[in-house]
Amino acid sequence: MINNQDAVKAIDNKRDGAIIVPTMNANNVHFGLPTVTSNQEMDLPVSGAMGKASSLALGLALAQPDKKVFCLDGDGSLLMNLGTLVTLSNKAPKNLYHFLFNNNVYAVTGGQPIPGAEVSDWEGMAKGAGYASVFSFDNLEDLTTGLEEVLACEGPVFIHLRVEPEVENTPVQFRQRPSRTVQQAFKDLPQALGVK
Amino acid sequence: MTTHEAVLHPPALINELKKNDITHIVWLPDSETNFMYQMLQAEPTIDLVPVCREGETMAIAAGLWVGGKKPVVLIQNTGIFESGDSIRGLGLDINQPLVMLIGYRGWTRRGATPDSAARFTEHILHAWGINYYLIETDEDADRIGLAVEEAYRTQRPVGVLIGAEFGSE
Numbered sequence: 135m136i137n138n139q140d141a142v143k144a145i146d147n148k149r150d151g152a153i154i155v156p157t158m159n160a161n162n163v164h165f166g167l168p169t170v171t172s173n174q175e176m177d178l179p180v181s182g183a184m185g186k187a188s189s190l191a192l193g194l195a196l197a198q199p200d201k202k203v204f205c206l207d208g209d210g211s212l213l214m215n216l217g218t219l220v221t222l223s224n225k226a227p228k229n230l231y232h233f234l235f236n237n238n239v240y241a242v243t244g245g246q247p248i249p250g251a252e253v254s255d256w257e258g259m260a261k262g263a264g265y266a267s268v269f270s271f272d273n274l275e276d277l278t279t280g281l282e283e284v285l286a287c288e289g290p291v292f293i294h295l296r297v298e299p300e301v302e303n304t305p306v307q308f309r310q311r312p313s314r315t316v317q318q319a320f321k322d323l324p325q326a327l328g329v330k
Numbered sequence: 331m332t333t334h335e336a337v338l339h340p341p342a343l344i345n346e347l348k349k350n351d352i353t354h355i356v357w358l359p360d361s362e363t364n365f366m367y368q369m370l371q372a373e374p375t376i377d378l379v380p381v382c383r384e385g386e387t388m389a390i391a392a393g394l395w396v397g398g399k400k401p402v403v404l405i406q407n408t409g410i411f412e413s414g415d416s417i418r419g420l421g422l423d424i425n426q427p428l429v430m431l432i433g434y435r436g437w438t439r440r441g442a443t444p445d446s447a448a449r450f451t452e453h454i455l456h457a458w459g460i461n462y463y464l465i466e467t468d469e470d471a472d473r474i475g476l477a478v479e480e481a482y483r484t485q486r487p488v489g490v491l492i493g494a495e496f497g498s499e
Binding site: 155178180181182183184185186187189190191192193194195196197198215217218220221224225316317320323324327329330 | 379380385388390392394396398401418419424
């Protein structure tokens with residue numbers, strides 16, 4: 135399995151100007167994208183609207199076809215919006231890369247298993263929905279060396295990552311909040327893109 | 331609302347959308363909008379983004395907007411209920427100037443409808459503090475322009491309730 139922070143770091147290292155839409159563990163203030171990002175103004179974290187990171191990423195990919203868009207999704211998050219696999223592959227944006235951080239649990243609520251944790255075939259679902267390419271990595275070395283091939287593919291690309299279940303048990307009211315709010319991110323990104 | 335003679339035609343709405351420079355319609359068709367779909371598919375200035383479930387529309391529209399485009403969503407009132415968390419967590423929380431065209435299933439001026447979808451629609455919009463306009467005839471179509479102006483001035487979602495079924499051109 136891949137450590138969450140190693141995974142976001144490896145992806146960030148290859149972003150080359152891409153917009154990144156992280157959610158859940160990939161957006162964690164302790165070990166997610168906020169800790170390692172090389173270009174914060176091009177990060178658009180999703181915390182409200184559960185399950186909708188991939189939908190937001192689709193909108194961005196359609197609006198900015200000349201920029202790569204990486205969605206760093208969670209397995210519980212994707213389960214809440216499974217139709218997105220079809221919605222996304224129907225529009226088939228060539229610049230969209232949908233990473234799934236699969237730890238088989240709801241990490242932010244204490245580590246309960248997600249439904250179908252041991253039987254769901256994520257790659258099969260993405261292939262069946264019509265994604266252009268599907269990849270799977272369960273160790274950091276393969277991910278690091280494989281990213282170049284992944285990002286050379288035309289999207290939409292689905293990348294399944296088996297990551298470590300880093301479970302959050304701290305009561306919500308005592309958790310550290312991101313220093314950069316979602317509202318601020320929605321102001322920063324258009325300016326960074328030069329559209330507002 | 332079922333009418334024997336349609337008084338609302340797709341060109342009226344589509345022309346208003348074009349006048350307001352709308353770039354994308356994110357939608358899930360409902361029983362009232364078949365003829366509008368055919369015309370929209372043929373319209374080169376507006377890109378249609380179909381979804382599997384209405385909650386997706388709010389997030390896709392947010393992504394389009396933050397990326398520099400000017401989308402609207404087009405869904406039935408039942409889809410507004412389903413989209414609740416997305417309207418809260420994106421549209422309202424990020425101050426998005428989003429116009430939501432909402433098929434007003436069950437609407438009738440007679441005041442008695444068996445359809446709970448209609449009975450809840452305006453109450454739900456009130457609860458979220460979302461202002462809205464009503465379109466029932468071609469002459470009402472310019473309320474879309476009012477909704478767009480208000481959405482961008484206030485930086486909030488605004489609803490446009492479509493209270494009649496479309497007729498063909």
